[in-house]
Amino acid sequence: MTPTVLPEAARRSGAGFDLKLYGPFLALAALILLGALVNPAFLSPTNIGNVLTRTAFIGIIAVGATFVITAGGIDLSVGSLAAFASGVMIVVMNALVAGMGPGVPVILVGVLVALGLGLAAGLVNGLLVTKGRMEAFIVTLGTMGIFRSLVTYMADGGTLSLNSAVRNVYRPVYYGGVFGVSFPILMFAVVAVAGAVILYRTRFGRYCAAIGSNEDVARYSAIDTDRVKLAAFVLQGLCVALAVVIYVPRLGSASATTGLLWELEAIAAVIIGGTMLKGGYGRIWGTVVGAVMLTLIDNILNLTGAISVYLNGTIQGVIIIVAVLLQRSAGSRR
Amino acid sequence: MKFGLALVAALAAGLVLAPSGASAQQKIKMGVSIPAATHGWAGGLNWHAQQAEKKLEKQYPNLDVVIVTARDVGRQANDIEDLVSVRNIDALVILPFESAPMTDPVRAVKQAGKFVTVVDRGLTDPSIQDLYVAGNNPEMGQVSGRFIKERLGGKGDIVVLRGIPTVIDNQRVDGFMKEIEGTQIKVLGMQYANWNRDDGFKVMQDFLARFPKIDAVWAQDDDIALGVIEAVKQAKREKEMFILGGAGMKDMIKRVMDKDTLVPADVLYPPSMIAEAMEITAKHLVEKAPIKKEYIIEATLVTPENAAKYYYPDSPF
Numbered sequence: 001m002t003p004t005v006l007p008e009a010a011r012r013s014g015a016g017f018d019l020k021l022y023g024p025f026l027a028l029a030a031l032i033l034l035g036a037l038v039n040p041a042f043l044s045p046t047n048i049g050n051v052l053t054r055t056a057f058i059g060i061i062a063v064g065a066t067f068v069i070t071a072g073g074i075d076l077s078v079g080s081l082a083a084f085a086s087g088v089m090i091v092v093m094n095a096l097v098a099g100m101g102p103g104v105p106v107i108l109v110g111v112l113v114a115l116g117l118g119l120a121a122g123l124v125n126g127l128l129v130t131k132g133r134m135e136a137f138i139v140t141l142g143t144m145g146i147f148r149s150l151v152t153y154m155a156d157g158g159t160l161s162l163n164s165a166v167r168n169v170y171r172p173v174y175y176g177g178v179f180g181v182s183f184p185i186l187m188f189a190v191v192a193v194a195g196a197v198i199l200y201r202t203r204f205g206r207y208c209a210a211i212g213s214n215e216d217v218a219r220y221s222a223i224d225t226d227r228v229k230l231a232a233f234v235l236q237g238l239c240v241a242l243a244v245v246i247y248v249p250r251l252g253s254a255s256a257t258t259g260l261l262w263e264l265e266a267i268a269a270v271i272i273g274g275t276m277l278k279g280g281y282g283r284i285w286g287t288v289v290g291a292v293m294l295t296l297i298d299n300i301l302n303l304t305g306a307i308s309v310y311l312n313g314t315i316q317g318v319i320i321i322v323a324v325l326l327q328r329s330a331g332s333r334r
Numbered sequence: 335m336k337f338g339l340a341l342v343a344a345l346a347a348g349l350v351l352a353p354s355g356a357s358a359q360q361k362i363k364m365g366v367s368i369p370a371a372t373h374g375w376a377g378g379l380n381w382h383a384q385q386a387e388k389k390l391e392k393q394y395p396n397l398d399v400v401i402v403t404a405r406d407v408g409r410q411a412n413d414i415e416d417l418v419s420v421r422n423i424d425a426l427v428i429l430p431f432e433s434a435p436m437t438d439p440v441r442a443v444k445q446a447g448k449f450v451t452v453v454d455r456g457l458t459d460p461s462i463q464d465l466y467v468a469g470n471n472p473e474m475g476q477v478s479g480r481f482i483k484e485r486l487g488g489k490g491d492i493v494v495l496r497g498i499p500t501v502i503d504n505q506r507v508d509g510f511m512k513e514i515e516g517t518q519i520k521v522l523g524m525q526y527a528n529w530n531r532d533d534g535f536k537v538m539q540d541f542l543a544r545f546p547k548i549d550a551v552w553a554q555d556d557d558i559a560l561g562v563i564e565a566v567k568q569a570k571r572e573k574e575m576f577i578l579g580g581a582g583m584k585d586m587i588k589r590v591m592d593k594d595t596l597v598p599a600d601v602l603y604p605p606s607m608i609a610e611a612m613e614i615t616a617k618h619l620v621e622k623a624p625i626k627k628e629y630i631i632e633a634t635l636v637t638p639e640n641a642a643k644y645y646y647p648d649s650p651f
Contacts (some may be wrong), residue, residue: 039544047543054536157371157380158650159531159557161585165524177569250535251564256372257530260523302525302540310499312526 056184059291062237062269070282072212073136077260080147086254099105102165124235126230162252174249212279365417378605378651386609425449467611474633475509489518490549495527534561557585591641
């Protein structure tokens with residue numbers, strides 16, 4: 001990760017050490033140290049593997065959220081969309097298994113359905129925001145409720161379970177991997193690298209920041225603001241779909257509680273990573289670290305019996321606030 | 335223009351509502367207020383409530399059952415207000431979201447002269463209810479504790495995955511701990527898994543990383559247990575331990591029926607209790623049948639021998 005960060009640091013270092021850029025990495029290092037002190041099992045390859053694999057869902061969604069937030073928007077529907085897309089994917093695969101048999105083709109169709117749904121949902125959110133001239137907060141608050149109730153309806157309030165034969169074929173996508181690195185981690189890495197390239201090296205990435213910084217100025221600079229914002233929402237929808245593709249093989253089920261509060265976790269990861277909630281400044285690697293930190297806090301608390309379980313939420317809240325506070329106080333000086 | 339539209343909408347709504355309001359006058363009305371189907375057990379609850387509605391309306395032609403579902407305490411309070419003021423119910427069957435905050439709203443229903451049946455979670459003032467139908471949470475913990483104790487021969491290392499921090503959860507855990515008191519069973523760790531599959535998976539992964547030897551898992555709930563099973567399988571430690579869930583989810587009952595070694599038993603906490611409450615209430619309303627004030631549903635241990643009796647393949651839970 002470090003080599004990718006260095007050039008950015010070099011570009012904007014003029015006033016010495018930039019805590020805003022390094023802050024998330026320092027906080028992560030502190031957490032890792034804490035984890036190692038709490039329990040020797042923390043540094044075991046299995047535990048690290050588990051934590052990173054778990055992070056992949058929120059991490060991939062958060063990479064998408066980085067674009068939306070950088071462009072000055074917000075997407076509250078991602079958790080509900082993840083649940084809905086998981087549900088539809090399961091229903092479609094279950095329906096196909098009678099005709100096609102449990103095999104890779106069924107899963108490929110399922111994956112395409114999830115991707116199509118993510119794309120469509122992103123388009124709906126994006127079009128309502130740009131053509132409908134509505135606040136992103138309101139639009140996605142609405143779609144959040146819609147997707148959540150659709151999955152509850154589909155599952156009849158219970159749980160949609162994937163056909164067990166299909167599940168056996170699909171299972172390795174979560175549990176398997178190459179050279180001991182699980183597929184979700186690999187996909188997370190690919191999404192993060194792609195996100196970094198798009199945000200830092202393309203015109204689209206710069207436009208996102210420009211629009212988030214000042215939409216009117218961006219429009220007068222001949223940027224097609226509607227198209228850029230729409231693309232950001234579509235990118236977010238696709239990221240959710242990718243998360244769904246690795247989520248479904250884990251437990252092979254979707255219910256009304258699937259992906260509950262993921263939107264807040266994704267937003268928290270983005271903000272801890274140094275992206276500004278009001279837009280105009282985005283950090284992909286920060287987001288990745290933010291997502292890992294959120295999972296780590298949970299993991300460390302589970303690995304120790306020292307703190308009352310009633311206080312888990314307090315500890316998490318304090319760590320999130322302190323992490324962001326440190327960056328903000330450094331950022332305001334610039 | 336906008337006002338015009340609103341007026342038309344209001345008129346249309348009035349037209350649709352008016353006839354049903356008139357015909358409902360002669361009927362006996364029973365309002366049922368339950369939490370929305372936002373997790374497995376509540377999904378089962380909703381399904382059983384709907385089945386009971388169909389059955390009862392067929393059985394008693396002059397009975398009208400109205401089911402309302404709420405996502406939180408505040409909405410549930412609104413719901414029962416509407417049931418009394420708009421729907422003009424004669425009896426209320428309520429499964430309160432939480433005991434304390436729902437006590438006063440239900441008291442108001444009682445004071446309006448309605449028959450009140452409370453299900454599962456008791457109100458803080460039991461004198462309000464005419465009828466109480468509930469599962470037995472302390473007993474559920476005890477039955478679970480007893481099974482694990484006997485299966486382990488009184489000694490071993492276990493982990494506990496709890497639900498959401500609530501009175502119900504505390505009652506279950508207290509019952510469980512009392513049962514294993516004085517044995518050589520050691521509770522290595524206890525964490526909240528929020529009656530949720532994903533959390534069960536994560537918490538169990540961490541327990542597996544933390545403890546090299548686990549003899550049994552008390553997951554307390556079947557949704558949690560399903561997450562636990564996946565984590566144990568991933569760590570390839572299925573031979574080492576067994577898992578005891580609870581509630582009576584069809585997947586788990588099926589596993590018990592099929593003699594899955596990982597899931598030797600399940601403890602009932604059936605979502606069908608709402609149907610029983612509705613049936614007893616309806617019988618009393620329509621036939622004026624005398625009733626007991628309390629029906630407590632036992633926390634039955636489901637084993638391969640009796641599992642078929644508790645298997646509902648059509649239920650969503």
